[in-house]
Amino acid sequence: MEPTQKKLLGIAAELFAERGFSAVSMREISRSAGITQAAIYHHFINKEALYVAAVEYLYEGQATELVSLASQQEDPEAQLAVTVSSLLKLFDKQAQFRRIYFRELLDGDQKRLKLLADGAFPEIHQFLVGLMAQLAPHMDSHLMVLDLTGLIFHHLEARKLSAQLDTGRAKHQKLPYLADHIVALLLNGVRTQ
Template sequence: MLSVAAQQFAEKGYSGASMRSIANATGITQAAIYHHFPNKQALYMAVLARHLEEKISATVQDLAKIDDPEKCLRELIRRLLQLTEEDEHFRQLYFRELLEGNKERLTALAKNVFGDLLESVGGLLRKLAPQFDLNLLLLSVAGLVCHHVEARKLSPFLPGSKAKHQELDTLSRHISDLLLYGVRGP
């Protein structure tokens, strides 16, 4: 049910997707959905949380095994790019929320989805860049990852574009180096 709901929300947006359309697409009744979720927003937040939680939990566990903070950041960026690439619905949902700007849903998204991510990678980011604001740093990481995955559609048309600019390994190195060393490089 959550996968179908994710597809509906991604394609139609929060306002365009209805509990009826989700029920029809899953082949169950609206009453069955309401048995599990009291309202559309609860279902929507479950969809967002599931997409992130499922994908991030294994990554966080694996990152905890890496002692070197720089290597850990590089692996985090690589994994986030891979996860973002694989889950078009989450990208669509994330960008829709940013564009629609609904305060209630953004508050829930920040608390229930990004709050967990911040808690999970906050220690790593604090080790690497204690002088930076943790919330801004997390948004920078998320922005770079999500933007670069989506901007690969535009990249081939830019002057000086190279085929390797489309590769996740190239993007991972670029984003990691940018975060670690800034625009001046190592």
């Protein structure tokens, strides 16, 4: 990837995360990047293509790395533990991605959600659906993947609130503790055997 394109994607991702897709214009992106709008269109056919590329740029190659790392584990429960820990670390570092993710869910624009589903999530989604089918064949793997991502994203954001609650402890802020909790919750639920 050439330096101009890398700079453009970084600036676009920052603006989309900060203000949302609809509130950001190509003119603003070009101005912030210090290039002409024509230069943007040389790299990306339209704003939607730039948007998907910017989201993919935020975790470029990391989905492949995560799937590879988790797949090295033979046991599906160990795969889940590696996956949860890796996703927490990844998305803890990617606050921009989290903001874009939540913005899109709240906006509910079907076209952009489809762009994200097709452009940013297919590899990790397919891996997670397969993993959930192995771990809980009696459950709906699609919904289990949404449960997993919901837990990860919520815990990362809720740490700010958790620290303010009377029952909040320092351990509740630590990613390994959160990972163990999420894995235990997914594998065991809330009932004791």
